[in-house]
Amino acid sequence: MTINPENKLQFSSTHRLQWEEAQQKDVILYPEGMVELNQSSAEILKLCDGTRNVAELVIDLEQKFQTSGLEQDIRNFLEIALQNGWIQQS
């Protein structure tokens, strides 16, 4: 499974992304499990709302953090996210 550059990315409907006050972290929740996210991973996932493909996501993130050269890191993380079922492509 790899990411198709054309497809829009969407956070999984069977997982939940949530800010945890006690941990001061975003986490992914799913049946009987939890993954703690660092800030950049959480920011990527929050933009997976079904309106952007990978390239669009990179543009928006680089703009948000006023930086460039994020593409490879973002792609790598999205592949992991896809393999874990955290995101879907449509």
Place this chain on the structure above:
Amino acid sequence: MVGFNKVKITPPRWLLAELTYACPLQCPYCSNPIDYAQHKQELTTDDWKRVLTQARKMGAVQLGLSGGEPLVRQDLEEIVQHARQLGYYTNLITSGYGLTEARILALKTAGLDHIQISIQASSEELSDYIAGTKSFAEKKRVAHLIKKHGYPMVLCVVLHRENIAQMADILNMAVELGADYVELANTQYYGWANLNRDLLLPTRDQFETAEAIAQEFKLQVAGKMKIYYVVPDFYEDRPKACMNGWGTTFLTVAPDGMALPCHSARELPNLDCPNVQDFSVEEIWHESKAFNFFRGDDWMQEPCRSCDEKSKDFGGCRCQAYLLQGDMYATDPVCSKSPKHDLIETAITDANTAAKNVTEKPLIFRNSKNSRNY
């Protein structure tokens, strides 16, 4: 108890709410206490809401609603709704028996996140026999309804000598039912399972054959279905890291309000487990004798005390040490470094003998009549 002030206390993350010991099924491996019939009193809806609120405030985020059969509680929807409002990820752990479509919908509206349904075997005959109740056909129907209404679904099958040879069919059943996760839970020998151990413990051959099938299947379904495999630690060299460390992550509240560091802790002597009707969750977690008892490693004996693996498995399971060798401070006998490791070999040999001698003794089913004998 020693080391009380030295160990850094982390907040609970997992709350297991055992809403009731009532259950229409009679699984002979049930992890409920064998004397559950003596603990009839149940917390009220308001008690549960208070417990959920207090634990959430400390940082608990995963909530398991189990039992017994949690569907027996008519206030289940109200409890789920409260939990969801607090931000818990809510897991309903059910046998599925008696779950109607109307209730699946009501629970969805209340905010339930996930349903774990258990089926006892892949064939109707064996499943109904183990459950002690005709329930297989209904469970399958319920599993389809759970998927129809968009829940992530875990199919849980507890494995033991009677059904472990069905591994391939069990996995096919998981595909047919559309399970997102399959939990292959080798029986853990507490409660009723411990009573029936000679009849439930598979032989090493059976276990290895089944495991190979499960591992192959895992590769086939990668990306589509996830497999949670609970190992039978009798066939391992090291014990499981029980509860991720005592009093570090898990909090179980029993139907009568007793707070337990693990769901079998009721079987341990002199822990004086506190009740949520008398103390707040915060007091229980930080100050109670029970939750501090095996925190850290000052309580350990040799060989654990000077072992370089003690931060990995915390000396194994306290309940297993107690049930197998009568000493809850001892190294879990599953560990090959334990001086009592031969107890495990004996258990396996006894089970193998019993396997060949089918008439020896019957399974003891989990029901109130049998429970009153303990």
